[in-house]
């Protein structure tokens with residue numbers, strides 16, 4: 548065989564392997580797809596971005612979706628889209644529920660209302676959250692507290708409002724939409740990274756505690772995703788940034804994150820990281836060669852003050 552021929556053989560073998568693998572993946576997904584039929588799925592932050600994509604994914608799979616967020620109008624838009632875009636799929640009408648993750652006192656009432664409508668809850672996807680931009684010195688304490696409130700305390704309390712129900716049923720699956728920044732912190736997003744690290748720790752404790760109740764916990768840690776996250780991010784003074792940043796606009800399609808999340812539930816994965824290779828390597832460096840990571844981040848902080 549000459550060089551060219553062996554190269555060709557190698558390439559076609561690789562292509563074939565990838566095709567077979569993809570086929571296998573899709574067959575697996577199809578075979579178990581019925582798992583989602585009739586499941587009641589509560590999604591927070593369902594009014595835009597990843598949450599909106601999650602709503603479409605689960606609805607298409609035959610779930611009864613409960614869409615939670617603050618903006619009723621946006622929830623109604625998502626609800627209408629679902630009814631129109633998948634009108635051929637015989638599924639349950641999506642339910643919308645106004646939820647502000649800062650109002651912990653309202654959660655019991657909200658969960659009772661959901662249970663009145665659906666009878667039970669199979670899957671909870673804690674997805675609602677906000678981000679921030681700015682140096683620690685210049686960021687007001689109220690921004691730190693606000694992010695922790697929404698991304699951590701609110702998420703914890705909402706989970707705890709549903710948990711007794713799942714424990715008594717001895718069944719359930721709880722998903723946390725964390726972030727790669729829950730595994731490694733970067734400069735100028737301290738409040739965000741801290742809140743996501745907190746969620747990672749919480750979910751590890753939760754997973755261990757509720758295993759005996761047959762409740763499963765999945766943590767999803769995406770890299771950049773093309774959503775309004777930076778538009779809605781809080782600046783140092785606590786106002787909305789209102790800007791789409793380039794990293795996000797070049798990020799993953801939110802539908803990809805939603806599909807991978809559904810797959811992770813299906814396969815009962817404890818955690819998945821959805822990020823490009825370079826970003827995954829960074830996370831590995833953080834835990835295995837920390838001093839190198841600190842150097843890289845120092846460089847990043849100096850050279851990207853406005854990011």
Ligand SMILES: NC(=O)c1ccc[n+]([C@@H]2O[C@H](COP(=O)([O-])OP(=O)(O)OC[C@H]3O[C@@H](n4cnc5c(N)ncnc54)[C@H](OP(=O)(O)O)[C@@H]3O)[C@@H](O)[C@H]2O)c1
Pocket residue numbers: 591592593594595596597598615616617618619621646647648649674675676677678697724725726727768769770771772773774775776777779795798
């Ligand atoms: N985009 C990324 O690059 C990326 C990467 C990793 C992880 N994530 C995570 O993915 C999740 C979804 O974010 P996204 O990217 O889809 O951004 P997004 O488009 O801004 O969506 C955020 C969602 O959270 C909801 N939300 C915000 N504050 C809330 C509050 N106080 N109470 C209830 N709901 C609230 C928003 O709804 P309302 O405004 O209507 O309340 C909205 O539906 C977040 O947890 C984020 O940290 C995103």
Ligand SMILES: *[C@@H]1O[C@H](CO)[C@@H](O)[C@H](O)[C@H]1NC(C)=O
Pocket residue numbers: 684685
């Ligand atoms: C640090 O923050 C304080 C309080 O906001 C501000 O007065 C000061 O100018 C900041 N220092 C720098 C170097 O940005």
Ligand SMILES: *[C@@H]1O[C@H](CO)[C@@H](O)[C@H](O)[C@H]1NC(C)=O
Pocket residue numbers: 720758761762763812813814815
């Ligand atoms: C959840 O985990 C339990 C074991 O902890 C397992 O038996 C069960 O099949 C899992 N559920 C799903 C949906 O994967």
